[in-house]
Amino acid sequence: MNRIDQTFQQLKRDGQSALIPFITVGDPDVATSIRIIQAMEEAGADLIELGVPYSDPLADGPVIQRASQRALEHQITVIDCIKAAGESRKSGVNLPFILFTYYNPLLQLGFETLFNLLRENDISGLIIPDLPVEESSVIAKYTSEYNIHLIPLVAPTSNERIERIVNSASGFIYCVSSLGVTGERADFHQEVEKFIQNVKEATSLPVAVGFGISNREQVERFSELCDGVIVGSAIVRKIEEVLPELTNHEAERQDAGLLKIRDFVRQLKL
Numbered sequence: 001m002n003r004i005d006q007t008f009q010q011l012k013r014d015g016q017s018a019l020i021p022f023i024t025v026g027d028p029d030v031a032t033s034i035r036i037i038q039a040m041e042e043a044g045a046d047l048i049e050l051g052v053p054y055s056d057p058l059a060d061g062p063v064i065q066r067a068s069q070r071a072l073e074h075q076i077t078v079i080d081c082i083k084a085a086g087e088s089r090k091s092g093v094n095l096p097f098i099l100f101t102y103y104n105p106l107l108q109l110g111f112e113t114l115f116n117l118l119r120e121n122d123i124s125g126l127i128i129p130d131l132p133v134e135e136s137s138v139i140a141k142y143t144s145e146y147n148i149h150l151i152p153l154v155a156p157t158s159n160e161r162i163e164r165i166v167n168s169a170s171g172f173i174y175c176v177s178s179l180g181v182t183g184e185r186a187d188f189h190q191e192v193e194k195f196i197q198n199v200k201e202a203t204s205l206p207v208a209v210g211f212g213i214s215n216r217e218q219v220e221r222f223s224e225l226c227d228g229v230i231v232g233s234a235i236v237r238k239i240e241e242v243l244p245e246l247t248n249h250e251a252e253r254q255d256a257g258l259l260k261i262r263d264f265v266r267q268l269k270l
């Protein structure tokens with residue numbers, strides 16, 4: 001069984017909601033990203049979204065755009081990101097990995113190569129924000145053959161498309177809490193509760209919500225409504241804040257930076 005399925009089933013048995021951080025791999029570099037992934041697991045994260053930096057991240061707000069730019073300074077590729085997951089697994093990390101990438105880098109790579117790499121590096125899921133369900137059939141045969149989930153995004157404006165999106169999904173459904181781009185928010189789409197309820201009624205898969213969630217109170221609010229919460233920009237901003245420590249040549253300073261990231265994530269875990 002896929003690690004994502006196992007994790008959500010275990011969380012359901014424990015009556016818990018999943019905490020799913022997003023980080024940009026290679027920000028500030030791959031070795032540090034692997035240490036951040038380890039820190040996320042220590043902090044209590046249940047799954048992790050590993051973002052592939054992209055030059056034209058249309059759906060990303062300024063925080064993640066800056067993280068992509070920092071990673072692209074080292075010319076990090078989708079293969080480097082996949083291998084970083086494999087290295088993390090070898091280091092003892094058990095979290096299910098979800099590769100988060102725009103569509104274009106995958107086209108360059110080719111799906112056969114992609115799915116072989118995903119399997120070799122024990123990546124359990126894929127999120128492609130700019131691949132509409134109408135065009136996802138090209139990937140569907142690989143996801144079932146390799147037992148790797150293609151996790152769809154649904155938005156408050158998806159309405160009649162919700163049925164079609166969730167029927168072709170596996171793993172879990174990613175509900176986008178608000179319109180626009182990623183980034184911490186004080187408030188969300190005015191119908192967000194109703195929207196999440198509609199999605200839950202349309203699927204038996206776990207439902208997670210992301211976009212704008214940045215503090216414990218918001219995690220509590222959305223964990224009441226669904227099976228998991230995704231937090232990206234707030235964590236990426238914390239990484240940005242401690243970059244001087246993470247990139248310091250002294251190991252103690254690096255460790256201090258990692259501890260700040262770990263403690264920030266830990267206070268989000270319910």
Ligand SMILES: O=P(O)(O)OC[C@@H](O)[C@@H](O)c1c[nH]c2ccccc12
Nearest residue numbers: 022059129182183211212231232233
């Ligand atoms: O950053 P936020 O507001 O916490 O939202 C999660 C988001 O970072 C992550 O899931 C994500 C990163 N890039 C995206 C592009 C589209 C949708 C979602 C994403």
